[in-house]
Amino acid sequence: MKFLKKREDIVCFACICILLAFMPILLNYGVLSSSSIVLFLGKCIAFAIAAIGIDLIWGYTGILSLGHGLYFALGGYAMAMYLKLQSTGGKITDFMHTGGMTSLPLIWKPFLSLPAAMLLMILVPGGIAAIVGYFIFKNRVKGVYFSIISQALAWAAYSIFIALSPYTNGNVGITEIKSVFGGIKGPSNQRNMFLLFYASLLLMILIFAFCRFLAGRKFGKILVAIRDGENRAYFSGYQVSKYKTFVYVLSAILAAIGGAVFANFNGSITPSQMTISYSITMVIWVAIGGRGTIIGAVIGAFLVNLCEYSLSSGGLVEIWQYIIGAVFCITIIFFKGGITGLVSKYFPIILKKLSKQDNINKNIGKIERSRAYEHSNGS
Numbered sequence: 001m002k003f004l005k006k007r008e009d010i011v012c013f014a015c016i017c018i019l020l021a022f023m024p025i026l027l028n029y030g031v032l033s034s035s036s037i038v039l040f041l042g043k044c045i046a047f048a049i050a051a052i053g054i055d056l057i058w059g060y061t062g063i064l065s066l067g068h069g070l071y072f073a074l075g076g077y078a079m080a081m082y083l084k085l086q087s088t089g090g091k092i093t094d095f096m097h098t099g100g101m102t103s104l105p106l107i108w109k110p111f112l113s114l115p116a117a118m119l120l121m122i123l124v125p126g127g128i129a130a131i132v133g134y135f136i137f138k139n140r141v142k143g144v145y146f147s148i149i150s151q152a153l154a155w156a157a158y159s160i161f162i163a164l165s166p167y168t169n170g171n172v173g174i175t176e177i178k179s180v181f182g183g184i185k186g187p188s189n190q191r192n193m194f195l196l197f198y199a200s201l202l203l204m205i206l207i208f209a210f211c212r213f214l215a216g217r218k219f220g221k222i223l224v225a226i227r228d229g230e231n232r233a234y235f236s237g238y239q240v241s242k243y244k245t246f247v248y249v250l251s252a253i254l255a256a257i258g259g260a261v262f263a264n265f266n267g268s269i270t271p272s273q274m275t276i277s278y279s280i281t282m283v284i285w286v287a288i289g290g291r292g293t294i295i296g297a298v299i300g301a302f303l304v305n306l307c308e309y310s311l312s313s314g315g316l317v318e319i320w321q322y323i324i325g326a327v328f329c330i331t332i333i334f335f336k337g338g339i340t341g342l343v344s345k346y347f348p349i350i351l352k353k354l355s356k357q358d359n360i361n362k363n364i365g366k367i368e369r370s371r372a373y374e375h376s377n378g379s
Contacts, residue, residue, distance in 0.1 A: 009295035045200045046262035051285045051297035053254030059291030062227030067150030069279035071125040075256025076269035080174040082117035099166025129252035133245035161271045173270030284328045290338030
């Protein structure tokens with residue numbers, strides 16, 4: 001029991017991964033009627049990876065970023081550009097031709113290679129985050145001011161991507177792409193879908209393990225110290241701006257990786273993933289799941305998106321966004337620890353009561369057996 005108490009998050013995460021691992025198997029044996037649920041869960045894996053990054057910057061460090069949709073979209077565009085060139089055989093796309101281009105733009109040429117595309121998928125978001133973080137955190141900009149700056153950055157990038165339609169296809173984005181394993185839609189491509197799903201699941205496991213390792217070491221304790229008392233951390237001799245910049249860059253890279261996974265499952269990427277509302281949605285995942293726990297980010301990403309998947313059809317199609325918004329507000333106001341906070345607070349109490357009741361039942365059983373034994377001897 002002591003082992004489990006210290007590692008409840010690992011047990012919970014393992015249960016989530018086991019359930020996810022069984023979904024393609026259930027589809028293969030006909031238990032699931034459609035592959036759409038597997039594809040949707042694949043997108044949820046991408047969301048969970050991005051949410052883990054937001055949890056590091058917000059939950060552990062106390063920096064509320066409302067512009068992480070930018071990094072999510074940049075990772076998605078990097079992967080989509082490579083996949084689009086694979087479908088065109090390295091030639092210009094239809095929207096480039098419509099925009100008056102006759103040859104592949106220089107900015108697209110590195111994405112002819114998968115290793116180069118994956119490298120840029122990390123370097124571009126990480127580089128932007130490093131530059132922004134360096135100047136902002138060095139000047140000790142924090143709180144609502146940082147949140148506004150992150151929103152402005154996302155909005156500026158959104159406007160640029162819309163304006164550069166010959167290169168990005170404007171608000172339509174990059175569409176009609178296959179995954180790195182090939183087509184994943186249709187019964188004939190089921191094997192490719194399974195490969196992509198399990199590869200994404202493995203990636204999420206590795207990222208969870210890495211981030212939990214960081215959070216459990218001295219680095220994670222310093223982040224919490226910065227969150228709870230930044231000035232005290234400064235006076236203790238820690239270079240707070242460097243820690244904040246590093247965790248901001250790391251969270252941006254994780255968001256970009258999530259965006260790349262999302263592009264594979266979604267078959268497209270658009271500037272809508274770069275909007276402020278999309279960034280706020282990511283924050284909602286972490287808030288509802290429970291910030292500052294890593295596992296809370298995963299739970300929130302899956303739970304909120306599964307609820308949206310269920311509520312956005314049928315009779316609640318027009319009000320499901322209000323429902324999610326109301327849940328977010330209630331969580332922030334009354335349950336700051338989110339779902340994981342509620343479980344960690346009340347679950348031990350329930351276990352204690354059950355343990356007491358079990359002991360009472362055992363004692364009652366002993367008394368009854370003792371009385372029965374005395375009665376039999378007396379007779």
